[in-house]
Amino acid sequence: xKGVRHYPGFLAMTLACLLVLYAPxxxxxxxxxxxxxxxxxxxxxxxxxxxxxxxxxEAGRFGQAAWNSLTIAxxxxxxxxxxxxxxxxxxxxxxxxxxxxxxxxxxxxxxxxPEIVIAVSTLIxxxxxxxxTGYLTILLAHITFCIPFAYLPIxxxxxxxxxxxxxxxxDLYATRAQAFRLILLPLMxxxxxxxxxxxxxxxxxxFIITNFVKGAGMETLPTAIFGSVKQGIKPNIMAISTLxxxxxxxxxxxxYLVNRKGQKIP
Amino acid sequence: xxxxxxxxxxxxxxxxxxxLHRVDLSIAxxxxxxxxxxxxxxxxxxxxxxxxxxxVTEGEIRxxxxxxxxxxxNHRPVNTVFQHYALFPHMSVIDNVAFGLKMKGVDAATRRDxxxxxLEMVHLSAFADRSPAQLSGGQQQRVALARxxxxxxxxxxxxxxxxxxxxxxxQAMRVELKQLQEDTGIxxxxxxxxxxxxxxxxxxxxxxxxxxxxxxxxxxxIYEAPVNRFVADFIGETNLLEVEVEAVAxxxxxxxxxxxxxxxxxxxxxxxxxxxxxxxxxRLTLSQDADLTATxxxxxxxxxxxxxxxxxxxxxxxxxxxxxxxxVAAPEPGARVGLHLEEGAARLLAD
Amino acid sequence: xxxPGPSRGPADAAYAGLVRxxxxxxxxxxxxxxxxxxxxxxxxxxLTKEFRGGVEWDFTLAAYxxxxxxxxxxxxxxxxxxxxxxxxxxxxxxQAALATGLCLLIGFPTAWFIxxxxxxxxxxxxxxxxxxxxxxxxxxxxxxxxxxxxTGPLNESLMxxxxxxxxxxxxxTNLAVQLGLFYSYLPFMVLPIYAAVxxxxxxxxxxxxxxxxxxWATLREIVLPVVRPGIVAGMILVFVPSLGAFLAPDxxxxxxxxxxxxxxxxxxxxxxxxxxxxAAVSMILMSMVMVVLLAYARxxxxxxx
Numbered sequence: 001x002k003g004v005r006h007y008p009g010f011l012a013m014t015l016a017c018l019l020v021l022y023a024p025x026x027x028x029x030x031x032x033x034x035x036x037x038x039x040x041x042x043x044x045x046x047x048x049x050x051x052x053x054x055x056x057x058e059a060g061r062f063g064q065a066a067w068n069s070l071t072i073a074x075x076x077x078x079x080x081x082x083x084x085x086x087x088x089x090x091x092x093x094x095x096x097x098x099x100x101x102x103x104x105x106x107x108x109x110x111x112x113x114p115e116i117v118i119a120v121s122t123l124i125x126x127x128x129x130x131x132x133t134g135y136l137t138i139l140l141a142h143i144t145f146c147i148p149f150a151y152l153p154i155x156x157x158x159x160x161x162x163x164x165x166x167x168x169x170x171d172l173y174a175t176r177a178q179a180f181r182l183i184l185l186p187l188m189x190x191x192x193x194x195x196x197x198x199x200x201x202x203x204x205x206x207f208i209i210t211n212f213v214k215g216a217g218m219e220t221l222p223t224a225i226f227g228s229v230k231q232g233i234k235p236n237i238m239a240i241s242t243l244x245x246x247x248x249x250x251x252x253x254x255x256y257l258v259n260r261k262g263q264k265i266p
Numbered sequence: 267x268x269x270x271x272x273x274x275x276x277x278x279x280x281x282x283x284x285x286l287h288r289v290d291l292s293i294a295x296x297x298x299x300x301x302x303x304x305x306x307x308x309x310x311x312x313x314x315x316x317x318x319x320x321x322v323t324e325g326e327i328r329x330x331x332x333x334x335x336x337x338x339x340n341h342r343p344v345n346t347v348f349q350h351y352a353l354f355p356h357m358s359v360i361d362n363v364a365f366g367l368k369m370k371g372v373d374a375a376t377r378r379d380x381x382x383x384x385l386e387m388v389h390l391s392a393f394a395d396r397s398p399a400q401l402s403g404g405q406q407q408r409v410a411l412a413r414x415x416x417x418x419x420x421x422x423x424x425x426x427x428x429x430x431x432x433x434x435x436x437q438a439m440r441v442e443l444k445q446l447q448e449d450t451g452i453x454x455x456x457x458x459x460x461x462x463x464x465x466x467x468x469x470x471x472x473x474x475x476x477x478x479x480x481x482x483x484x485x486x487x488i489y490e491a492p493v494n495r496f497v498a499d500f501i502g503e504t505n506l507l508e509v510e511v512e513a514v515a516x517x518x519x520x521x522x523x524x525x526x527x528x529x530x531x532x533x534x535x536x537x538x539x540x541x542x543x544x545x546x547x548x549r550l551t552l553s554q555d556a557d558l559t560a561t562x563x564x565x566x567x568x569x570x571x572x573x574x575x576x577x578x579x580x581x582x583x584x585x586x587x588x589x590x591x592x593x594v595a596a597p598e599p600g601a602r603v604g605l606h607l608e609e610g611a612a613r614l615l616a617d
Numbered sequence: 618x619x620x621p622g623p624s625r626g627p628a629d630a631a632y633a634g635l636v637r638x639x640x641x642x643x644x645x646x647x648x649x650x651x652x653x654x655x656x657x658x659x660x661x662x663x664l665t666k667e668f669r670g671g672v673e674w675d676f677t678l679a680a681y682x683x684x685x686x687x688x689x690x691x692x693x694x695x696x697x698x699x700x701x702x703x704x705x706x707x708x709x710x711x712q713a714a715l716a717t718g719l720c721l722l723i724g725f726p727t728a729w730f731i732x733x734x735x736x737x738x739x740x741x742x743x744x745x746x747x748x749x750x751x752x753x754x755x756x757x758x759x760x761x762x763x764x765x766x767x768t769g770p771l772n773e774s775l776m777x778x779x780x781x782x783x784x785x786x787x788x789x790t791n792l793a794v795q796l797g798l799f800y801s802y803l804p805f806m807v808l809p810i811y812a813a814v815x816x817x818x819x820x821x822x823x824x825x826x827x828x829x830x831x832x833w834a835t836l837r838e839i840v841l842p843v844v845r846p847g848i849v850a851g852m853i854l855v856f857v858p859s860l861g862a863f864l865a866p867d868x869x870x871x872x873x874x875x876x877x878x879x880x881x882x883x884x885x886x887x888x889x890x891x892x893x894x895x896a897a898v899s900m901i902l903m904s905m906v907m908v909v910l911l912a913y914a915r916x917x918x919x920x921x922x
Contacts, residue, residue, distance in 0.1 A: 004822035005733040007832060013726035014742075017807070020723070020800060021749040024760035027770050031763070040768045083646060086639035094640075095633035103640050106647050113655065114861035114906055116878050120899045123885060124661050124892070125654035127671075144650040147643065164352035167319050170339040171346045172366030172417065176632070186356045207755045208863050208878075212885065222755045229868070233763050241756040252751045256744060321630065 025245060032238035039235055049239040056236060058228070065224035069204055072139050072220065077199035080146035081154070084199075085192055087147075088155040093163075110145040118145060119212035126213060133215030141213050142203045149202045150195035157191025190258050197255040201248060268331045270295040270421055270453040271316060276325035276335075278311055278477075285311045286477045288325070293421075293455060293470075295330075298447045300456045302464040303474035304500070309457045312474075313423050316455065317346045329420060340369070344421040345414035350430060351406050353398035359409050360385065360394040366417035384412040387446075404435045411446070421453045428463065440467055461501055465489070473497050490610060493534045494617045498544035505545045505584050511538045511614065519614045526579075529557050529607065533614035542615045547573075548587040549611030552597065556604025560584055562597045572596055576603070655903075662896035672892050680897035702880070702898070709876040712791070712866075713859035716798035717806075720855045721848065724806030728847075731807075732814035743811065750804035758864045761800055765793060765869075789871035797865030805854035813847025846917070853913055857906050877902055 032050070036043025053062065087107055091100065110118065122141050123133070131137055165187065169179040207222040214223055221244065228237055271293040278286040286308045293299045301309035314320040316327055318339030327335040334342050345366065353362050360381050367377035385391045388408035398406055407427060414422055424443075428436045444467045447454045458464055464471050465485040472482045473496070481488055481497045492498035495506060509521040511533075519533035521543060535541060548571075560576040572588045574597060586605065588596070597603050665675040687699035731742040749757065765771050765787040772784035787793050821843065825835040841848070863878030870876070877898065884895025 004819055004826055004832075004835065007726065007729065007836070010726040010730040013723055014730040017723050017727040017803065018745060021746070021803060024757065024764045024800070025749065025752065027764050028756075028760040031770075039763070040773075083642045087643040089636045090639040093632065094637040095630070097633070097637055103643065106652070107643055109647060109651055112906070112910055113651070114857065114902055116861045116863055116881050117655070117658070117899045117903045117906075118651070120881060120885065120895055121654035121658040122650065124658050124896065125650070128657055140650055144646055147647060162350070162352065164348050164350065165354060167317075167339070168346070168348055168352040168354070168413075169365070169369075170319075171317055171344075172413070173340045173369035174365075175338075175340055175369075176635070178369060183354055187354075201751050205751075205753045205755075222753060225759070226755060229759050229762075233759060233766075237759065238763070241753075241759065244753055244756055248752045249748055252744075252748055256747075260740075 028238050029242045029245065032235070032242040034235060034238075037235065039233060039238075049235045050243075052236045053239045053243070058236060061219070062221070062224055062236075062240060065219040065221045068135065068138075068219065069221040072135070072142055073200050073203040076139055076142035076146050076203045077150070077196050079143045080199045081150045081192060081196040083143075084147050084150035084154050084195055085188075087151060088158050088188075088191075092155060092158040107151050108148050111148045115208045119209040122209060123212045133213050134218050137213045137215065138210055138218070138220065141209050142206065145206070145209065146199035146203055150199040152195070153198065154188065154191040154195040157188050161187050193258045194255045197251055197258070201251050204244075204247075268295075269293060269328070270297065270330060271455065272326075272328040272331075273312070273316075274326040274328070276312070276315065276327060277323045278308070278315060278320060279323045284477060286315075289477075289479055291472060291479060291482065293453060295453055296451050298444065298454045298456065298467055298469045300458060300464040300468035300471045301474055302458055302461060302471050302500075304459055307474040308477040309459075309474050310425060313346075313425055313455060313457045316421070317344060317423050318342050343417075343419055344423055345417060345419040346423040346425060347407075347410045347414045347427045349425045349427065351398075351410040351427075353406055353409055353413070355398055358395050358397060359390065359401070362398065362409060363413045363416050365413065370417060381412075381416055384416045385409075387415075388412045403431055404439070407431060407439065411443075415446075415450065415452070419452065421455060422447075424454060424456045426458055427456075428458070429460075436463075443467060465501075473500060475500070491532065491534070491613060492544060492615065494615050495542050495544075498542075498613070498615060503547055503585070503587075505547060506615075507543045507545065507578075507582060507584075509541060509543045509614075511535075511541050514538060521614060523558060523578075527557055527559075529612060531612040531614055532610070535614060535616040542617060543612055544615055545607065545612045547585045549608045550586045551606045551608065552588070552603050553606035554604055555606055557607045558584075558605040560603055560605060562599050562601045562603060564599055565596055658896045659900055661893055662900050664893045664896075666891045666893050668888070677893075680891075680893040683894055684897055684901070705875055705877060705880055706901070708791075708874075709860055709878075712795060712798060712876065713856050713862075715795055716802065716859045717852050717856045719795070719799045720803050720806035721852060724803060724851060725810055725848065728807045728810035729814050732811050732817070746804055746807050746811075750808075754801060755864055757801065758797055758868050761797055762788060762793075762868050765796070788869060789874070791870070791874050793869040794866050794874045794876070797869040798859045798862055801862070801865055802855040802859055805858070806851040809850040809854065810844065810847045813844040813850075817844055849913065849916070853909065857909065860906065861902055 031039065033045050033047065034041075034043055035046030035048060053059065084107075087103070091103065091107075094100070113121075118141075122137075122144075126133055126137050161184065165183050166179045169183045170176070174182065205222070206220075207226060210220050211223050211226070214220065219227070221240070225237060225240060228234065269292040271291070273289055273291040276286060276289045277284070289308075289312060301312060303309045311320055315322050315335075318334070318337060318341075322335040325335070326333050329342070329344065353359075354365065357365070360378070363384050364377040364381040367380060372380070382391065382394070385394055388411055390405060390408055390412070393401060393405065393409075398409065401409065407430075410427065428439050428443075431439060440463060443454070443456075456464075456467065468485060470482060470484055471488055473480045473488055475496045481493045483491070488497055489501050492501060492504075498504045499506065507523065509523055511519050511521050512528075513520045514533055514536050517533055518530055519535075520528060520530050521541075522528055523543075531543070558578060560578045562574055562576045564575045566573040566575065568587075568590075570590055572590055574586045574588060576584050576586065578584045661672060662680050663676050663678065664672040665677050665679065667673050683699070684702050685699055686696050687701075688694050688696050727746070731739060731746065734742055763769055767784045767786065767788065771787075772781070775781045776784065787796075817840065821839050822835050825839045826832075830838060861878050861881075862876065863882060866874055866876040867879050867882070881895050881898050881902070884891045884898065
């Protein structure tokens with residue numbers, strides 16, 4: 001008797017699922033340590049392609065692209081998290097009001113519209129208003145589509161915080177500002193941090209929209225990698241990919257830990 | 267003497283829904299006052315209006331003479347013990363207790379000292395540096411009390427504070443709360459739907475229903491002399507009989523009971539005509555000298571009592587409780603019995 | 618997409634009034650950078666193409682005409698249905714539907730398996746499924762291409778163990794694109810189903826078993842209907858991005874596997890671009906997605922009542 005939770009074969013399916021998800025990443029990670037210049041032949045363990053990433057002929061191009069990616073992700077995620085925090089306060093603490101449903105739809109609009117359509121419409125917009133595509137247009141586009149990703153965990157967190165905490169603070173002689181700063185903000189912080197982290201990864205990850213609005217000569221890491229793999233996959237791409245993989249894992253782990261720690265609201 | 271809290275013609279409306287209809291209440295200094303009623307009766311709304319979490323649509327709320335109805339909650343010298351305590355989860359127990367003092371601008375040393383004494387008072391000194399999540403329900407409840415009392419409020423509001431505790435703890439806390447109120451001399455306004463809680467702790471009780479105060483009085487007043495059907499029915503067990511009032515004089519009415527009997531009883535009304543009569547089931551004895559006659563349908567054994575379910579002549583169902591004493595013989599189902607009403611057993615209601 | 622969730626907290630009107638204006642930045646940013654652009658795109662789809670890649674402000678139905686109608690190579694034959702683009706759409710829909718089905722086939726057992734682990738290990742399993750979701754999609758797609766290419770590790774190892782004699786020509790096929798879509802969006806299927814199964818009351822399965830239902834009858838009659846909202850959410854989350862996918866078809870496919878994403882992309886590249894046509898194709902894609910989402914929202918609304 002195995003109980004109603006057990007279905008034969010489901011473990012195998014799960015392992016298959018994980019294999020499909022991890023095999024390509026694992027293979028690339030392994031080959032990034034290949035000492036050979038050929039991507040097919042295994043030439044022994046070596047860190048030469050990691051060295052190549054930082055000092056090789058393409059180091060300048062990728063370095064600049066990485067710098068663009070990081071600064072855009074940093075500014076976009078911070079701005080989006082601030083906008084999303086404000087929006088969550090209004091949505092969750094603003095009572096029932098006219099336009100609440102519409103506001104919710106608006107916040108989630110970037111999740112509804114296919115990415116390629118966002119890319120097209122944003123390019124058309126910038127071109128019509130005469131904004132030259134480049135760093136600024138990438139940044140503006142990123143802030144926009146990062147808002148719903150930042151909003152989700154922040155709003156979920158805020159929904160879990162009873163209004164009585166603020167009332168208790170007010171009852172104990174705190175002003176509205178003090179109740180916000182000393183009680184609500186610390187309580188919603190785990191949500192804000194994970195919202196920020198998610199927005200950061202999403203911004204770092206984006207290729208399609210960036211590719212449309214970046215303009216000539218401006219590259220982020222994904223567009224630079226895309227341009228490079230169009231000529232064929234080279235070993236230094238695998239090293240860069242493995243590094244980015246590491247950064248993503250680091251961020252997701254951080255978000256996971258922050259959320260778990262912050263879960264406890266009695 | 268000025269009342270601690272004086273509520274005058276207070277009205278609360280949410281859009282077209284009226285939650286409170288012109289409530290007038292006067293709560294004395296140093297009183298343990300309870301707002302009692304079923305859920306949705308407006309008791310919590312009234313408490314939250316005193317605390318300042320709900321606007322007052324119309325009327326006044328005076329605290330020792332000053333109208334506070336339009337003050338922000340942080341400008342009102344009243345504190346609340348919340349239903350689920352609302353202890354700040356990111357602060358230690360002692361920081362929770364000291365929060366109000368900090369907001370009032372009390373210096374760090376004084377507030378640490380005062381918060382420490384409050385924790386001593388609720389026997390939780392050993393837990394000062396714990397986080398609220400590490401405490402049991404009963405301990406959290408005491409922290410909430412200490413936190414609300416630390417700033418020395420003029421009135422303490424308690425919103426069903428015992429409802430989240432288990433029965434044993436609830437009973438112990440009743441005694442402790444009453445003791446605390448007497449020791450501190452602070453006016454307590456206590457909200458509950460539990461009549462036993464209300465009857466055991468309160469100096470006075472306001473019974474509320476459908477946004478109105480139905481009756482205000484001591485536990486004895488509202489039990490023995492309910493003014494209307496709601497109060498008679500909500501507090502304890504009662505038999506409600508529809509009767510014809512023949513005459514009322516000097517607060518005493520003569521009524522005709524179903525089955526032809528007549529009796530005189532205290533009355534909450536001066537009108538004649540059809541009214542309701544409340545008869546407490548434990549205020550009756552089996553007797554030849556009968557005010558009422560009934561047929562026994564079923565006898566339920568309850569340990570200390572016997573509950574007799576009967577039907578009056580004329581067909582009205584009727585319940586009585588007999589003490590389970592050796593000298594009382596339990597009636598058999600089917601038996602016709604005479605019922606004698608003790609002094610004060612029956613009361614004529616206003617509706 | 619679920620509703621905005623409850624509004625909770627201090628019910629007092631003054632507080633609510635104070636925080637409501639905090640929606641202003643959202644309205645300004647998403648309004649200007651998303652709503653206005655989409656509206657503008659709708660306008661562009663009715664404009665006239667300029668040769669250098671751009672538009673002239675002359676309103677015309679040319680873009681939609683180009684999509685649906687052909688009049689021969691020189692435009693002098695009777696109007697007929699143009700199948701080129703409809704075929705690309707049909708292929709995209711087919712590929713997205715297939716990816717959705719495949720993801721469901723693997724994703725449901727996975728989600729079920731994870732949700733029935735003890736609380737202690739469940740977090741770890743879930744974490745393992747989540748990580749690839751956050752890894753850069755481009756990198757994942759490139760990795761897959763590296764793995765399955767003609768001289769890649771997959772073919773090499775299959776040949777080494779003697780399963781095949783010559784490398785399988787996987788890259789540039791519909792199969793490769795399918796694999797890419799499946800691989801890209803699999804976590805989107807697992808997560809919502811997991812959330813639904815986690816809330817599932819297993820006493821229902823026990824009741825079914827008690828009433829003589831076999832394991833698989835229980836799955837079919839009880840489990841699937843009860844966790845259906847999670848399954849539908851997962852299907853939408855896979856179908857919608859698959860439909861407009863760009864990276865998987867572009868990197869793993871070839872000319873014969875052309876999908877909507879690449880078609881749109883092409884219209885905005887260099888001087889051969891056709892912005893009005895690209896906008897029109899985007900409009901058609903967006904309309905299809907909106908129909909799916911609205912149908913979903915209506916079904917959700919019905920289920921909620």
